[in-house]
Amino acid sequence: MKSIFLLMMALIFLTGCSPKDTPVSDGIFWIVTEISTSDGMNYQAETALEALQEKYPDVTFKLEILPTESAERDNYIQKLRTQMLAGEGPDVYLLPTGDTITTDANRKTHTDQVTIEPLFSDIALAMRTGVFTDIQSYYENDAELNTAGLRQEVMDAGMVGNARYVLPLRYNMPILLVNRNADTIKNMEQNGISLKCAAAELVEYALATDDTKLAVGLQLPKDTSAFPELFDYDEGTLLVTQEEIADYMSLYQNWYAASHSTETEILNHLEEIIRAHYDEQFHYSFPDSLEELGITITRDSLNSVDRYQSSGFAHWTVQQLPAFSTSLNGLLESAILEQAMEQEWDEIPVLRLDGSVGAEVTYLGAVGANCENVDMAYEYLRLFLTEEYQWDGVRPRTDRTHDNQFSVSPELQNYGLVENSWPVRDKNAIPHLFDTFLYRHSGYIGRTPKEEGKRRAQVKGVEAITEENAVVLQTSIDEVRFPIYMNEEDTLAYALAQLNDENGNPTDVDLEKLAEEVYQKLKWHLAEG
Amino acid sequence: MKHTTLSRRNAWNGVFMILPLLLGCMVFYTAPFIIVLRNALFKGIGNSEQFVGLENFREMMSNDGFRLAFGNTMKFLVISLPLILVISFGIALVLKEEARKHETLKSVLLLPYILPVAATVLLVEWLFAETGVLNHCLNVIGLPIADWLDSGQAFWVVVGLYLWKNTGYAVILLLSGLVTIPEDHYDVSGLDGATFWQQLHYITIPQMWYSVFFTVVFSLINAFKCFREIFLIGGTHPHSSIYMLQHFLNNTFENLSYPKMAVVSVVLALILTTVFALSYYWVMKKEAYKA
Numbered sequence: 001m002k003s004i005f006l007l008m009m010a011l012i013f014l015t016g017c018s019p020k021d022t023p024v025s026d027g028i029f030w031i032v033t034e035i036s037t038s039d040g041m042n043y044q045a046e047t048a049l050e051a052l053q054e055k056y057p058d059v060t061f062k063l064e065i066l067p068t069e070s071a072e073r074d075n076y077i078q079k080l081r082t083q084m085l086a087g088e089g090p091d092v093y094l095l096p097t098g099d100t101i102t103t104d105a106n107r108k109t110h111t112d113q114v115t116i117e118p119l120f121s122d123i124a125l126a127m128r129t130g131v132f133t134d135i136q137s138y139y140e141n142d143a144e145l146n147t148a149g150l151r152q153e154v155m156d157a158g159m160v161g162n163a164r165y166v167l168p169l170r171y172n173m174p175i176l177l178v179n180r181n182a183d184t185i186k187n188m189e190q191n192g193i194s195l196k197c198a199a200a201e202l203v204e205y206a207l208a209t210d211d212t213k214l215a216v217g218l219q220l221p222k223d224t225s226a227f228p229e230l231f232d233y234d235e236g237t238l239l240v241t242q243e244e245i246a247d248y249m250s251l252y253q254n255w256y257a258a259s260h261s262t263e264t265e266i267l268n269h270l271e272e273i274i275r276a277h278y279d280e281q282f283h284y285s286f287p288d289s290l291e292e293l294g295i296t297i298t299r300d301s302l303n304s305v306d307r308y309q310s311s312g313f314a315h316w317t318v319q320q321l322p323a324f325s326t327s328l329n330g331l332l333e334s335a336i337l338e339q340a341m342e343q344e345w346d347e348i349p350v351l352r353l354d355g356s357v358g359a360e361v362t363y364l365g366a367v368g369a370n371c372e373n374v375d376m377a378y379e380y381l382r383l384f385l386t387e388e389y390q391w392d393g394v395r396p397r398t399d400r401t402h403d404n405q406f407s408v409s410p411e412l413q414n415y416g417l418v419e420n421s422w423p424v425r426d427k428n429a430i431p432h433l434f435d436t437f438l439y440r441h442s443g444y445i446g447r448t449p450k451e452e453g454k455r456r457a458q459v460k461g462v463e464a465i466t467e468e469n470a471v472v473l474q475t476s477i478d479e480v481r482f483p484i485y486m487n488e489e490d491t492l493a494y495a496l497a498q499l500n501d502e503n504g505n506p507t508d509v510d511l512e513k514l515a516e517e518v519y520q521k522l523k524w525h526l527a528e529g
Numbered sequence: 530m531k532h533t534t535l536s537r538r539n540a541w542n543g544v545f546m547i548l549p550l551l552l553g554c555m556v557f558y559t560a561p562f563i564i565v566l567r568n569a570l571f572k573g574i575g576n577s578e579q580f581v582g583l584e585n586f587r588e589m590m591s592n593d594g595f596r597l598a599f600g601n602t603m604k605f606l607v608i609s610l611p612l613i614l615v616i617s618f619g620i621a622l623v624l625k626e627e628a629r630k631h632e633t634l635k636s637v638l639l640l641p642y643i644l645p646v647a648a649t650v651l652l653v654e655w656l657f658a659e660t661g662v663l664n665h666c667l668n669v670i671g672l673p674i675a676d677w678l679d680s681g682q683a684f685w686v687v688v689g690l691y692l693w694k695n696t697g698y699a700v701i702l703l704l705s706g707l708v709t710i711p712e713d714h715y716d717v718s719g720l721d722g723a724t725f726w727q728q729l730h731y732i733t734i735p736q737m738w739y740s741v742f743f744t745v746v747f748s749l750i751n752a753f754k755c756f757r758e759i760f761l762i763g764g765t766h767p768h769s770s771i772y773m774l775q776h777f778l779n780n781t782f783e784n785l786s787y788p789k790m791a792v793v794s795v796v797l798a799l800i801l802t803t804v805f806a807l808s809y810y811w812v813m814k815k816e817a818y819k820a
Contacts, residue, residue, distance in 0.1 A: 085787050087575055121784055129786050130573020236592065369575035490766055524766055527594025528780040528789070 028060045029376065032080070032119070033094040035065050037111055037414045038104050041363060044394050044418075045094055048383040056376065064090070068101065068114050077119060084131060084370070091371040092380055093132075095119060096363050098483040102420055111414050123364065123482035124233050125529030127158075127165040133367040136164035138378040145382055149427045157361055157480040169384050170363035171480065172327050172421040174199075174225070174350035175472050176218075177303070177334055179343070182322035184214050198351045199226065199325070200248070203255045215259035216266065217321035219299075220252050222493040224522075228354040229479055231526050238523050245492070246515035248353070253499040253506050260504030263299070266319050271297045273313045303330045305441070306415075308337055317343065325350060328422040328472075332430075332437055335469040339462055347472040356478035362421035364482075390425035391432035392418065397439055413440055426473055434465045490521040562798065569791035585788045586796075595793065597769060598777040605684070605773070606752055609691050613748050614741065616692065617699035622733075624700065625707045635704070638697030649694065650761040654678070657686050678762055684770040687759055694758075695751045699744050706740025707733070735815065742812045746805070 031049070036042045042065065049061055066080075067073045083089055098118065105112040120126040136159070139147070147155070151171065158166030178185060178195055188195065193205060199218060206214040224230055226248065227240050274297065301307045303326050307314035315337065316324040326334065331347065338344055349357045365381040367374055383389055396412040413436070423429050467473065488494055495514040501507055572581045589595050627634060641649075656662050657677035664674040677686050714732045723731070756775035763771060765780055774793060781789045 081782065081785060084785060085574065085782075089575075125784060125786070129784070129788075130577035130579070131785050133576040236588070369573060369577040371576065374576065487765055489764065520769060521766055524594050524772075524780070527592050528777060529784045529786055 028062045029092075029373065030090045031061070031063045031092040031094060031380070032090040033063065033065055034096055034101050034116070035068055035103055035114075036096070036419065037102055039396050039413045040102070040418045041094065041096070043396060044384060044389055047394050048380055048389070051383065052376070052380050059376070066116075066119065068103075068116055073116060077117070080119070084368070087370050089131070089368045089370045091368050091373065092377050093119070093364075093366045093368060094381075094384075095366075096419060097123060097361055099485050104414065111416075118485050121485040122525065122529055123166060123361070124231070124484075125526075127160050128233055129529070131369050132165040133369050133371055133374055133377075134163040134165060135167070135367055135374065135378050135381075136162060138374070138382075139164050139167070142382060145385060146387075149387075149425050150385065151424050151426050151477075153477040154359060154361060154424050154480050157482065158364070158366075165366060166361075167365045167381055167385060168361040168363070168424050168480075169365055169390075170361070170419050170421040171359050171424055172329060172362050173357075173359040173472075173477065174219075174221070174325060174327050175331065175347050176350050177316070177324045177326060177330075178346040178348060179317050179322055180346060181343070182317075182320075184211055184322035195323070195346075196348055196351070198353050198355050200251055200353050202323075203251060207254055207258055210258075211322075212258055212262045213319075213321050214323065215255055216263045217316060217323040217325065218255075218259075219325035220248075220255050222252075222496050223483070224492055225358065225360065225481075225483070226353055228352050228356055228358070229481070230484075230522065233526075233529075236526060238519075238526055240519075240522070242515055242519040244353070245518050246512055249492075249496060249499060249511055249515055249518075252496050253511070256496075256500045257504050257506050260500065264504075267297050267299070267301070270301060270307075270314050270319075274307070274310065277310060300326075300330065303333050303337070305333050305336050305340070308340065315341065317341070317345075329417055329420045331422075331470055331472070332417075332433060332465065335465045336437070336462055338469075347470065349472055349475050352479075357475055359477045359480045361480060361482050363419050385425060387425060387432075390423035391429055392436040393432070395436060415440065428467070430465055430467055430470055438462070484525065486521060486525055490518075490525075492518050562794075565791045565794050568787055569795045572788050574787060581788075585792045589789065589792045589796070592789070594772075594777055595789070598772055598774045599796075601684070601770065601772055602774045605688065605691075605755075606749070609688050609752055610745065610748055612688070613692055613696055613699050614744065617696050617703055617744070618741075620696065620700045621703040621707055622729075624704060635701060638700050640697070641694045642698045644694070646757045646761065649690070649758055653686065653690060653758065653762060679768050681768070681770050683763070683768045687755065687771050690758060691752060691755050694755075695748060698751065699748055702744045702747060703737070703740055706737050710736050738812045738815045742808055745808060749801070749804075 031045065033042065033045055045063055049063055053059070053061055067076055080089070095118070099115055101114045101116055102111045103114055120131075126132065139145075154168045154171045158164055158168050176195070176199075180186070180189075185195070188205070195202070199220065203215065203218050203220060206212075206218060220226060224240075227244070229239050231237070232239055297307075301314050302316040302319065302321070303324060304314065313319075334345065334347065352358045365384055367377040367381065371377050388394060395418065398412055417433065423433075495518050498509045498514065499507060499511065569585055570580060570582055572579045572585065624634060644652075654661065658664075659674070659676055659678075661677070663677065667674050675682055677683065710733060715728055718728050718732060753775065756773055759767060759771050759773060760776070760779075765776065765783075766772070767776070774797060778790055778793055781793070
């Protein structure tokens with residue numbers, strides 16, 4: 001009797017394991033991805049899957065979205081990694097890089113950022129460890145894909161030697177918007193100082209001339225993206241020195257001290273203006289903070305069509321910044337604002353510390369090393385490189401031209417580019433991306449009919465943007481990398497955060513010791529990969 | 530003939546008795562280790578798998594992370610194991626007389642060993658954190674304070690933690706060997722004028738080799754268990770002085786670097802097997818001589 005009871009208990013415990021807690025395998029074509037905005041990569045992934053399902057009706061497909069809640073994700077990823085090492089991993093990976101995911105917010109016009117630990121901490125290491133399948137033979141024989149239209153430097157980032165393990169799908173590059181009419185810029189040109197130098201040199205110039213506005217406009221990244229190539233993965237060596245890290249940290253500390261209070265003042269002033277603007281529109285009690293309306297004022301607000309149109313003051317040139325650091329993500333906004341403000345700015349790439357042009361892959365696709373049907377996996381992934389998928393052809397739309405305060409079509413699109421980054425098929429991309437931008441604004445629902453009419457008239461009056469508006473896209477990229485992930489306390493960002501207090505003043509922390517720790521952590525990252 | 534049949538039957542009985550354990554060991558230990566050994570000779574998994582021979586081992590020898598972890602682990606073992614043996618042997622000798630009178634003493638010795646890991650970590654942090662008790666006392670008496678857990682001193686904190694936590698267990702093991710030595714041997718030698726050190730050298734130690742061997746084995750196992758406390762104190766990347774092989778293994782798993790994990794496992798297994806084999810050979814030699 002006792003043994004029967006024990007046996008029953010054992011069976012109950014064994015069968016009680018929830019299938020939801022276990023990653024998928026067992027003959028199913030398995031695709032793993034991360035959550036995205038509802039009109040972004042998840043929508044593309046589902047659309048592509050439907051196309052594949054139609055072609056292969058007898059195959060069971062499973063699109064698995066990794067959880068984002070910390071404890072659940074840790075547990076799930078642990079199991080997934082074990083499965084991968086045991087030879088039962090996913091067939092296809094469709095993943096963003098970095099540790100930040102963009103998802104829908106409560107209000108569709110805004111998005112939220114979620115911080116996660118990515119499945120692969122370093123894609124470049126993962127390629128060399130052999131967790132992906134080489135698909136070069138598929139790619140080079142794919143005549144229909146028109147690979148000539150893809151940014152070659154970015155696509156080459158997915159190769160190790162002659163093997164192609166990863167298909168980069170989207171990328172981003174830091175750029176500097178320059179107002180040539182600004183006095184600072186004119187002075188620099190007169191003094192023979194080139195703007196086409198490393199961001200660090202520009203910052204040093206700003207600090208030397210005590211030009212806080214220039215310092216605010218420039219940005220030193222908190223991660224290692226300012227450094228030239230960090231690792232020689234094939235030799236297993238770290239290419240940056242501890243002294244270089246310490247020098248950068250020192251520059252960052254001084255830059256932050258010079259720019260932080262001015263930047264905070266600008267953003268606070270902007271918030272007051274926007275709040276006053278909304279107060280004028282409403283005649284009833286107003287929430288205490290703009291955040292309750294889902295409006296957050298950040299640095300990006302200084303290069304935003306919406307913010308400029310709603311306040312008239314939210315722009316970096318109005319705030320008298322001679323230059324403004326952004327990325328390809330903000331290129332369209334800038335091009336449209338040029339028209340609206342009847343100005344012209346230069347867009348130049350932000351150079352790394354050694355003067356090279358760098359970019360980062362922001363979204364990728366790869367075939368798992370355990371995939372048994374590589375043909376099908378490639379057939380799925382190649383869809384994301386086609387014009388339709390790259391140029392927002394798959395992004396959902398409704399006819400919003402007749403929307404008004406009383407009749408509103410469902411909001412199907414989030415603001416901005418998919419994954420806040422640029423398509424890797426960037427030749428001739430701009431007209432299509434601009435078309436999305438117009439669609440977004442064509443259904444603008446203002447606080448008053450007058451405001452709506454004004455916005456729509458502005459949108460209709462905007463000239464189409466072409467490749468000529470984005471000369472920066474013609475720049476050759478010297479190095480394209482995948483962002484690396486490390487535990488928060490091991491990162492350069494964590495070390496940089498200790499250099500200044502909340503008012504921006506330098507602290508007395510031991511900078512050399514911090515640099516040594518960062519250096520050691522980078523060495524370990526490479527050694528353990 | 531009857532004797533042979535009985536011996537054979539006894540032998541088969543023995544085999545059947547250990548068969549479940551043997552099967553379990555083969556399935557859960559031997560087979561996985563053979564797979565690990567195989568994987569140490571390959572790079573990649575699945576479609577990307579490629580035989581590379583000893584290439585992974587060669588790369589590991591020049592891997593800075595592995596060399597640091599290996600060096601720290603060996604340093605920790607070389608320092609901690611002799612220390613725990615000497616200290617626990619000394620305590621066991623002192624307690625030998627008292628053990629029979631005070632049974633609860635043995636239980637008290639095991640208290641640090643059975644203390645939960647989380648409690649141990651809290652205790653260590655309470656004592657050795659930058660704002661901990663030790664720094665507070667040093668500050669009060671005017672001595673310089675130190676970052677005990679995030680500097681070179683962290684190594685000695687870990688050695689101290691290991692000794693505090695596991696000495697009691699080692700004492701119990703050695704004590705169980707000491708109490709089996711007949712008292713007559715000491716009485717007779719005492720009558721012959723033997724000193725304490727002579728009794729230790731000629732009577733105690735020769736009869737304690739088996740106990741010492743098992744104490745070494747268990748102390749070695751407990752030394753690797755120390756990783757739990759080190760991990761909770763220092764995280765995945767603690768100070769370089771306490772970065773151990775288990776940290777390296779843990780982190781290479783997260784990076785899906787299976788060849789590195791496999792190589793480290795094989796190297797560790799080879800070293801431990803060599804150490805155990807040599808120790809066992811030494812003990813057997815001593816026991817044979819004694820016989």
